[in-house]
Amino acid sequence: MAQPATPVSPPLKDELDIVIPTIRNLDFLEMWRPFFQPYHLIIVQDGDPTKTIRVPDGFDYELYNRNDVNRILGPKASCISFKDSACRCFGFLVSKKKYIFTIDDDCFDPSGKEINALAQHIHNLLKPSTPLFFNTLYDPFREGADFVRGYPFSFREGVPTAISHGLWLNIPDYDAPTQLVKPLERNTRYVDAVMTIPKGTLFPMCGMNLGFNRELIGPAMYFGLMGDGQPIGRYDDMWAGWCAKVICDHLNLGVKTGLPYIWHSKASNPFVNLKKEYKGIYWQEDIIPFFQSVVLSKECTTVQKCYIELSKMVKEKLGPVDPYFQKLGDAMVTWIEAWEELNPSPQAAAAAEPSGVKKNEPSPKPK
Ligand SMILES: O=c1ccn([C@@H]2O[C@H](COP(=O)(O)OP(=O)(O)O[C@H]3O[C@@H](CO)[C@H](O)[C@H]3O)[C@@H](O)[C@H]2O)c(=O)[nH]1
């Protein structure tokens, strides 16, 4: 008699957290239920902490609001943005898992595709990247593809993948000026490809549909100071992407972009976005040459060391552009201090007195 098939556990079920920044309800989870329910969610509630965010039944989650951020981080909470989706990086900080998938609450599964976004990110992250030599048949580790003729065999092992950057159907992640001149444009083009971003090349990282290996690159995934009290918004993910990419290049780690797509449903207000973005639109003409010029020293053998060295460069080279970069450079250091406090190395954890008090307890779940 045929043996009953052993149920296949969802990939990385106990090694991956899903981080969601939100100011809305989380009904979007109903569409993702078949794919997300097996995983632990970390919900970062932005804005008014007295507002109750209801999470659909059946999900395993922890929810943090601004009061929790302040309680857990104390003065270091100053590095976590308020009233901006950048707050999501607090979820990266408190997670204890090896992998993170972060998604916005207005992103849905583009129906009819044979693989869901989370599974595709996991595939991207578990397979090597090829930043040293471009494969013209795209991802060589994908079923039905391989390295093409002329691809050096000494490069074919690839490097570990740190980041998997997904894309968006319907509302594309355009900046405000583009949104304003093309208000009706929708992205209908589904490009069935995953590519490694070549070493030495920067890219505009969008936080809407993003996976990463927290152990490889977590300390660099600081979504920079935005929102309340800050002169700029909607550059949080861009900043993290530029910092992470130069560090990935230095540490021989890979960044992929392409599949998976999500269906992005809400177009945020282009006029509001313009107010948030406008300084960034001209500052980035200085920011990008800065990141292109970054050379990290050989003593930078860990992400934390790279990040601290980068923070000093930010203050020195971009400080003259605007005092904001002095503040951002300091916030980068605070972020690393917070990271190391909440994620002590095994040696540091062993040396620390067992306090018995778990500091990063989330808010109690609504009854
Ligand atoms: O103050 C806020 C505003 C929003 N959120 C949560 O963050 C995400 C994104 O919000 P939204 O979909 O309204 O904004 P988009 O313009 O589409 O966001 C994308 O553009 C970039 C903005 O930096 C970023 O890559 C994407 O997030 C939702 O989950 C909101 O609930 C918030 O937490 N705080």
Ligand SMILES: [Mn+2]
């Ligand atoms: Mn959105």
